Amino acid sequence: MRRPIVIVPACTRELGNHPYHAVQCKYIDAVVQGAGCAPLIMPALGDASDFETALAVADGIMLTGSASNVHSSYYQQDLRDPALPLDPARDATTLPLIRAALKRGVPIFAVCRGFQEMNVALGGSLHQAVQEVEGMMDHRENPADTLDNQYRPKHPVDLVAGGLMQRILDGASEIVVNSLHGQGIDRQGKGIAIEATAHDGLVEAFSVPGVPFALAVQWHPEWHLMQNPDSLRLFRAFGEACRAYQKQRPEPA
Numbered sequence: 001m002r003r004p005i006v007i008v009p010a011c012t013r014e015l016g017n018h019p020y021h022a023v024q025c026k027y028i029d030a031v032v033q034g035a036g037c038a039p040l041i042m043p044a045l046g047d048a049s050d051f052e053t054a055l056a057v058a059d060g061i062m063l064t065g066s067a068s069n070v071h072s073s074y075y076q077q078d079l080r081d082p083a084l085p086l087d088p089a090r091d092a093t094t095l096p097l098i099r100a101a102l103k104r105g106v107p108i109f110a111v112c113r114g115f116q117e118m119n120v121a122l123g124g125s126l127h128q129a130v131q132e133v134e135g136m137m138d139h140r141e142n143p144a145d146t147l148d149n150q151y152r153p154k155h156p157v158d159l160v161a162g163g164l165m166q167r168i169l170d171g172a173s174e175i176v177v178n179s180l181h182g183q184g185i186d187r188q189g190k191g192i193a194i195e196a197t198a199h200d201g202l203v204e205a206f207s208v209p210g211v212p213f214a215l216a217v218q219w220h221p222e223w224h225l226m227q228n229p230d231s232l233r234l235f236r237a238f239g240e241a242c243r244a245y246q247k248q249r250p251e252p253a
């Protein structure tokens with residue numbers, strides 16, 4: 001049987017003098033080596049996207065991180081800091097894709113910005129600057145640090161007892177995760193189930209019960225994936241869900 005196809009929506013980036021649709025290599029590598037699936041990059045075409053065709057061949061969706069923020073207008077707030085990067089084309093592609101995929105039961109694994117997109121797609125909102133919220137830690141990385149330092153394990157998260165993530169992680173009650181985000185969940189989206197929280201109370205992972213597999217994490221399990229047994233378990237579980245979905249998905253006409 002062929003490998004399951006995992007749709008990976010792209011970001012838009014300016015490289016040199018030209019605009020690109022782009023996905024970081026570590027996400028593509030994680031889909032291949034961690035989930036054992038075949039990645040298919042989906043350009044950020046927004047309203048011009050052919051969601052029907054993408055979902056007809058998709059056995060899973062991987063929503064990546066990105067330095068850009070989901071535009072706050074999607075959760076009815078004014079933009080707090082227009083100097084921070086945005087990616088309207090990605091927003092206009094991933095938010096409807098998430099809703100359509102959940103309706104079909106296509107497995108989804110979401111990381112960092114992808115985690116935030118899922119919460120907003122389900123009607124939730126974000127803290128636009130977590131570090132400015134009373135009692136919250138600063139969850140951002142130091143951009144002047146080396147990449148290894150930026151992605152090193154930063155803080156513990158408590159796993160919800162009996163949750164999907166705890167089951168995937170063999171009953172662990174706490175893991176230590178990296179942290180590279182300035183935004184985070186404020187109002188929870190409709191139907192999400194919290195899977196992990198930081199010690200300041202910020203939601204760090206959630207699932208969407210009632211669909212075969214939808215898991216979103218605020219940290220970066222794709223970073224040095226093969227050296228992190230917990231991260232590998234998460235991507236393996238996603239790959240298993242994609243294989244199960246593939247078996248029952250009708251072949252596209």
Ligand SMILES: N[C@@H](CCC(=O)NCCCC(=O)O)C(=O)O
Pocket residue numbers: 024064065066067068069070111112113114180181182183184220
């Ligand atoms: N912009 C959002 C999400 C942050 C995020 O995804 N950071 C990772 C960027 C690089 C990578 O994909 O590893 C926020 O600041 O909260």
